[in-house]
Amino acid sequence: EAGVTQFPSHSVIEKGQTVTLRCDPISGHDNLYWYRRVMGKEIKFLLHFVKESKQDESGMPNNRFLAERTGGTYSTLKVQPAELEDSGVYFCASSPFPGEAFFGQGTRLTVV
Amino acid sequence: GDSVTQMEGPVTLSEEAFLTINCTYTATGYPSLFWYVQYPGEGLQLLLKATKADDKGSNKGFEATYRKETTSFHLEKGSVQVSDSAVYFCALTKGDYKLSFGAGTTVTVRA
Numbered sequence: 001e002a003g004v005t006q007f008p009s010h011s012v013i014e015k016g017q018t019v020t021l022r023c024d025p026i027s028g029h030d031n032l033y034w035y036r037r038v039m040g041k042e043i044k045f046l047l048h049f050v051k052e053s054k055q056d057e058s059g060m061p062n063n064r065f066l067a068e069r070t071g072g073t074y075s076t077l078k079v080q081p082a083e084l085e086d087s088g089v090y091f092c093a094s095s096p097f098p099g100e101a102f103f104g105q106g107t108r109l110t111v112v
Numbered sequence: 113g114d115s116v117t118q119m120e121g122p123v124t125l126s127e128e129a130f131l132t133i134n135c136t137y138t139a140t141g142y143p144s145l146f147w148y149v150q151y152p153g154e155g156l157q158l159l160l161k162a163t164k165a166d167d168k169g170s171n172k173g174f175e176a177t178y179r180k181e182t183t184s185f186h187l188e189k190g191s192v193q194v195s196d197s198a199v200y201f202c203a204l205t206k207g208d209y210k211l212s213f214g215a216g217t218t219v220t221v222r223a
Contacts, residue, residue: 004155031209042116043156043201043213056210091156101211103148103156 002026004104006092012110018080021107025074025094031055032075033101034067038088046090049075082111114139118202118214126222127194133187133217135176135202143204145169145178145185146211150199159187159200192221 005024013019025032034046046065047057051072060067064083069075079086089108093101119134137143147159147169160169165180174189185202202214 033209033211035211035213037216040216042215043203043211045210045212048209093156095209100158101209102158105153105155 004092004094004102006090006104006107008107009105010108010110012112013082015084015111016081018078019082019109021077021079021090021092021109023075023077023092023104025092026102029094029096029102030072031095031097032069033093033095034075034077035091035093036088037091037106038085043091046077079109082109084111087111114143114204114206114212116202116204116212116214118200118217120215120217122218122220124220124222125192128191129221131187131189131192131196131219133200133202133219135185135187135214137183137185137202137204139183139204139206139212141206142180143206145176146203146205147174147176147185147187148201148203148213150201150216152198156201192219194221194223197221 007022032049035043037043045059048055049069066078089106091106093103095101115138144163146161148156149159160171162169162178168177176187199216201216203211205211
């Protein structure tokens with residue numbers, strides 16, 4: 001069974017540009033989450049989808065971040081315009097039920 | 113709000129040494145507790161978990177016991193190997209699907 005897949009694995013962009021991260025969850029997992037680890041600090045929750053609906057987006061840092069989940073399948077996280085402080089590793093996870101989150105490898109975003 | 117505090121790294125030790133990574137938490141109610149591990153070049157993997165007080169989670173020679181009286185979930189392994197080199201994250205959830213993580217502890221095991 002395929003795991004959670006994230007694209008790209010690395011991205012380097014200039015300040016002010018737009019970047020879109022993609023996550024393909026495990027098939028059949030209704031719950032999809034985005035997390036972020038900045039500067040070697042703790043991994044922080046960004047948002048949670050149940051199917052195509054945003055269940056909790058309390059961790060989204062500001063309106064430069066937009067997450068979507070088309071048809072309840074894959075999800076995208078767009079940062080527009082990117083700022084230096086957005087650099088970090090963005091993790092996606094999916095789960096069929098609470099706590100058993102399966103994580104992807106992460107996307108390392110560097111804004112220069 | 114809920115939070116997790118784990119010992120700062122990095123931790124460097126020799127093969128066959130004993131490893132302890134301290135983790136304490138602050139949360140209302142009865143959270144479930146987890147240890148996740150990220151090996152070099154890989155994603156986060158669930159290492160072990162405990163869902164109620166006094167439960168012991170174990171996997172790959174690692175153990176952690178859910179201590180409600182001390183709000184702790186320390187990770188231990190009696191004899192580490194080079195392949196245990198990774199970043200270890202303590203985390204909790206209260207069943208609302210949202211995980212709260214500690215800052216991570218980088219462990220390097222030398223041959």
